[in-house]
Amino acid sequence: MMKEKSKAVISISGLRHNYTEGDGVKEVLHGIDLDFYGGEIAIIMGPSGSGKSTLLKLIGAQLTIQSGDIVIDGDHLSGANQSRLREIRRKIGFIFQSHHLLDSITVLQNVQLPLAFDKSQNSKSSRELAYEALQTVGIASHAEKKPAHLSGGQKQRVAIARALIRKPAIVLADEPTASLDEKTGREVVELIKKMSKELGVTVVLVTHDNRILDIADRIIRINDGNLLV
Numbered sequence: 001m002m003k004e005k006s007k008a009v010i011s012i013s014g015l016r017h018n019y020t021e022g023d024g025v026k027e028v029l030h031g032i033d034l035d036f037y038g039g040e041i042a043i044i045m046g047p048s049g050s051g052k053s054t055l056l057k058l059i060g061a062q063l064t065i066q067s068g069d070i071v072i073d074g075d076h077l078s079g080a081n082q083s084r085l086r087e088i089r090r091k092i093g094f095i096f097q098s099h100h101l102l103d104s105i106t107v108l109q110n111v112q113l114p115l116a117f118d119k120s121q122n123s124k125s126s127r128e129l130a131y132e133a134l135q136t137v138g139i140a141s142h143a144e145k146k147p148a149h150l151s152g153g154q155k156q157r158v159a160i161a162r163a164l165i166r167k168p169a170i171v172l173a174d175e176p177t178a179s180l181d182e183k184t185g186r187e188v189v190e191l192i193k194k195m196s197k198e199l200g201v202t203v204v205l206v207t208h209d210n211r212i213l214d215i216a217d218r219i220i221r222i223n224d225g226n227l228l229v
């Protein structure tokens with residue numbers, strides 16, 4: 001008998017996506033059906049150009065759904081208006097390859113950013129939360145520095161702290177180890193795994209990096225816009 005699965009936190013059905021190129025239209029996702037469950041770490045692998053980033057952007061409500069649907073925690077992305085999409089995005093933490101930290105403000109302020117429009121926080125409480133998040137990822141001693149003065153691994157830890165500050169149910173990570181050496185990359189994914197398991201966060205991680213596959217509960221392979229099963 002199949003083990004009973006926990007509830008799907010992300011449910012993708014019949015998802016297709018086209019890009020317009022010159023005069024033509026190119027379909028890059030050809031009808032994806034896929035569920036992600038509470039607290040799991042799923043790694044999406046596939047060759048360059050297979051549609052991984054497009055899929056992640058659609059899940060993160062950063063691209064408009066053209067055909068099919070994605071349901072995030074009960075909310076349908078297809079047909080959702082802008083304010084609904086903003087609310088859905090707030091349930092999601094993002095970790096990018098190039099960490100997207102702002103160099104003009106401190107590490108602590110970068111981690112505070114996702115709380116900027118959160119009416120339940122004031123500047124003192126948001127500073128405290130950001131400081132706690134930096135402690136959790138082990139770099140609170142760098143709180144007042146500018147990101148440019150940190151190593152690649154430390155910057156990625158800041159990005160993890162920032163992704164988790166709103167206690168999201170879902171974290172989407174696009175090539176989080178791409179700019180890191182092997183040892184630092186390993187530390188970063190171990191940290192992502194620890195956070196996921198401690199906080200029950202569903203992590204969807206896109207990578208080319210075979211060395212980190214062991215942290216996954218499930219590996220999903222995509223080729224030329226189709227899932228391989």
Ligand SMILES: Nc1ncnc2c1ncn2[C@@H]1O[C@H](COP(=O)(O)OP(=O)(O)OP(=O)(O)O)[C@@H](O)[C@H]1O
Binds near residue numbers: 047055
């Ligand atoms: N904005 C865009 N306009 C036109 N075509 C695009 C656009 N973004 C991506 N594509 C094309 O869609 C396909 C899928 O791209 P995508 O970035 O999703 O792949 P990927 O698997 O993430 O690749 P990589 O591993 O190289 O990042 C590719 O053929 C790419 O050239």
